[in-house]
Amino acid sequence: MYDVIVVGARVSGSSVAMLLxxxxxxxxxxxxxxxxxxxxxxxxxxxxxLSRLQDWGLLDKVIESGCPPIRHLNFSYTDISLDGFAxxxxxxxxxxxxxxxxxxxxxxxxxxxxxVEVIENFTVDELVISxxxxxxxxxxxxxxxxxxxxxxxxxxxxxxxxxxxxxVGADIYRTSPxxxxxxxSYYSGIDWGMQHRTGFGEQQFAxxxxxxxxxxxxxxxxxxxxxxxRADPDGGVQEIVDAVDPKYGEELRDSAVREEPFxxxxxxxxxxxxxxxxxxxxxxxxxxxxxPFTGWGITDSFKYAELLSERVHEGLSGxxxxxxxxxxYQNTRDEQSAGTYELTTSISDLKLTPYYDSVFRAASKSPExxxxxxxxxxxxxxxxxxxxxxxxxxxxxxxNLPHGDRHLTSA
Ligand SMILES: Cc1cc2nc3c(=O)[nH]c(=O)nc-3n(C[C@H](O)[C@H](O)[C@H](O)COP(=O)(O)OP(=O)(O)OC[C@H]3O[C@@H](n4cnc5c(N)ncnc54)[C@H](O)[C@@H]3O)c2cc1C
Numbered sequence: 001m002y003d004v005i006v007v008g009a010r011v012s013g014s015s016v017a018m019l020l021x022x023x024x025x026x027x028x029x030x031x032x033x034x035x036x037x038x039x040x041x042x043x044x045x046x047x048x049x050l051s052r053l054q055d056w057g058l059l060d061k062v063i064e065s066g067c068p069p070i071r072h073l074n075f076s077y078t079d080i081s082l083d084g085f086a087x088x089x090x091x092x093x094x095x096x097x098x099x100x101x102x103x104x105x106x107x108x109x110x111x112x113x114x115x116v117e118v119i120e121n122f123t124v125d126e127l128v129i130s131x132x133x134x135x136x137x138x139x140x141x142x143x144x145x146x147x148x149x150x151x152x153x154x155x156x157x158x159x160x161x162x163x164x165x166x167x168v169g170a171d172i173y174r175t176s177p178x179x180x181x182x183x184x185s186y187y188s189g190i191d192w193g194m195q196h197r198t199g200f201g202e203q204q205f206a207x208x209x210x211x212x213x214x215x216x217x218x219x220x221x222x223x224x225x226x227x228x229x230r231a232d233p234d235g236g237v238q239e240i241v242d243a244v245d246p247k248y249g250e251e252l253r254d255s256a257v258r259e260e261p262f263x264x265x266x267x268x269x270x271x272x273x274x275x276x277x278x279x280x281x282x283x284x285x286x287x288x289x290x291x292p293f294t295g296w297g298i299t300d301s302f303k304y305a306e307l308l309s310e311r312v313h314e315g316l317s318g319x320x321x322x323x324x325x326x327x328x329y330q331n332t333r334d335e336q337s338a339g340t341y342e343l344t345t346s347i348s349d350l351k352l353t354p355y356y357d358s359v360f361r362a363a364s365k366s367p368e369x370x371x372x373x374x375x376x377x378x379x380x381x382x383x384x385x386x387x388x389x390x391x392x393x394x395x396x397x398x399x400n401l402p403h404g405d406r407h408l409t410s411a
Contacts (some may be wrong), residue, residue, distance in 0.1 A: 002028045002151035003316055005137055006116075007124045007164050010039065010100070012284025012301035013157030014107035014116075018056070019309035021114035025316060028149055030122040030139065034109045036101040036192075040263050041393060042184055042218050043290060044208060048294035048379025049299030051090040052140045061106045068209045069094035071249055073194045073374060076244075077352055078104045084371060086378035095378075097208045097216070099179070103298075111321060115347070122147075127154060127167045127280075133169065134279030153312060154280050157305075159266055164242040164287035170282060171272045174341070178267035179349035183233050184218035185262045188257040191215065192248060200349040205237075212250070214259060217241075220293075220350065224275050233262050267291055272334060272343050276326035281309045287330075288337060293348035296340050301378060304333045339383030346410065355407040359392060365399040 006017040009031035016096075017029040033039075045053075053059040063069075071094050075082040098106075112118055121142050126195035128148060130137035136150035156164025175319040190207075192215060198204040204220040219240045221229060242249030266290070284301040311329040318335030347356055363369040375381035385391065389408040396406045 002026050002117075002149060004028070004153055004155060004312065005030070005149055005151040006155045007031075007241040008096055008158035008162075008284070008286070009035070009111065009118060009120075009154065010104045010110055010157070010159075010284075011107060011298050012286075012305045013155070014104070014111040015056075015302055015305035016155055016157060016283050016309050016312075017116045017118075018107070018111040018114045019306060020312060021111065021116045021315050023309070024312075025109075026238050027116045028151065029108075029111055029116050030119045030137070032121065032123040032125060034120040040265050041100050041297070042182075042206070042208075042216055043099075043100050043103060043210070043298065044295035045095065046295065046299045046379045047086060047092045047095060047378065049302050050092050050096060052299075052302035054090060054092060056110065058106055059092075062096050062103065065098055065102045065106075065211055067096045067098040067102065069096060070194045071095075073196070073377075075196045075373075077198045077357075077360060078200050080352075080357070080361050080364050082360065082370050082373055084367075084374050085260060086360070086374040087371065089380045095208075096264075097210050099211045101375045102211055105241045105308040109156075120398060124158070124163050125200050127164065129167075129279075133277055135278070139355070145266070152279070152316060153333060155285050155308070155312070156280065156282045156286045158286055159223040160289040162273075162282060164280060165273055165282055165286055168280055170277070172271045172273050173177060174270075176345040177341050178269045178318075180220045180291070180293075181229070181264065182218055183229065183237065183262050183264045184216060184293070185258050186210070186214040186260045186279040187217050187252075187256040187258050188214055190217075190251055192251075195243045195245075195248070197248075198350055199240070201243060202239045203243060204242045204243055204350055205248070212236050216257070222350065230264070233264070234258065262409050263396055265346045267348075270341070272341075272389055275330045275333070278321070278323075280328055281312065281329070282306060288333065288339055288341075290344045291348035293363050294340065294344045294377070296344065300337060300340070303336075304329075307332060308312050339387075342410070343383060352403075353410065355410045356411070358396075358401065358405045359387070361405070362392075362395050362399045362401045366395060369395050
């Protein structure tokens with residue numbers, strides 16, 4: 001009998017398992033994959049997410065992996081351009097984008113070191129449920145026989161298509177349709193730093209350096225252009241980079257070598273899911289999933305894995321009824337993530353609304369607000385502060401934005 005079983009052992013699963021084991025609980029984490037292994041993710045981690053890794057004693061391992069630091073960010077939306085970097089957050093003055101083969105292994109190893117029993121290559125097929133309460137899991141390791149494990153609580157950290165969520169029938173709310181598709185791969189021969197560049201014609205390229213001297217290059221377009229793009233992805237990547245910034249297009253053509261296959265994906269819908277019930281909870285993409293445009297999936301996975309570990313500890317230690325503790329977890333997560341979710345779902349279809357156009361256009365003309373913009377992106381400045389009508393009124397006045405363009409609210 002375990003105190004906690006965690007299904008899924010990547011960024012949210014290993015984190016919550018590790019943190020609960022560090023509090024002295026007997027924790028089992030299972031994953032149907034083995035580590036190290038890759039998953040579809042462009043693995044940009046904001047300073048706010050890196051600060052969680054630092055707190056947990058794991059940031060040094062990311063740095064030691066040879067993943068290069070990034071200290072300058074280039075954002076553009078058509079003719080709006082923002083260059084700079086956020087102030088340090090908890091002393092962290094750089095961004096790192098480690099490959100998931102690297103990051104997820106660091107986390108799984110961290111969980112094991114904390115005492116978590118980890119079973120890789122174990123697929124959960126069923127939950128053990130009696131009297132409406134989840135009491136454990138049933139599954140199999142590789143082609144092996146069915147095994148059953150029991151625990152006080154089962155945490156689904158098993159991604160957007162969560163088996164745990166499906167088995168308990170967790171409701172979905174606040175959905176918003178996925179807008180785009182992505183193609184990305186890893187290239188040698190270029191060194192572009194961090195680029196997040198959205199061009200006319202609703203198309204984007206993004207790039208950042210990662211492990212092994214490679215740069216990730218990703219392109220995005222609206223979903224309805226996926227079929228055409230698939231016919232010639234290399235040509236499509238070149239066409240987008242050429243269109244958004246010809247200088248980088250030339251470098252891609254002349255110097256870059258694609259070293260790995262493309263990872264294509266049509267983005268699924270954005271959603272929140274009810275994330276607690278009798279004997280179960282959800283964390284990471286299982287409970288709250290959004291478009292990768294703002295690169296907040298991993299950072300939020302860390303943040304809310306930590307929050308969930310604290311609430312589960314309250315429930316298991318008896319300092320608070322488990323249901324109340326888990327309800328608080330969900331409410332806090334929803335409240336704290338609402339701004340990121342709203343921003344992500346509003347700008348991820350590669351076309352700025354008049355409101356965001358005026359905010360970002362004005363911010364790009366003010367060094368102070370450019371800095372604040374990067375603070376917002378990095379997780380150092382709350383959205384409520386940056387987007388407050390008073391703050392925006394000051395910004396518009398400072399840069400003399402024409403009165404007709406001064407949108408103070410997104411409504
Ligand atoms: C194209 C793309 C680009 C992205 N880029 C970024 C980015 O740059 N920055 C960022 O922060 N976020 C990014 N994200 C989002 C980020 O990858 C996710 O938010 C994050 O991976 C969620 O982590 P997780 O641990 O909750 O789930 P996952 O990473 O999905 O892991 C779930 C795990 O559960 C296991 N599992 C599933 N079902 C079972 C089962 N039945 N039994 C056992 N194991 C099971 C799986 O094997 C898997 O290992 C991107 C996402 C996509 C799709």
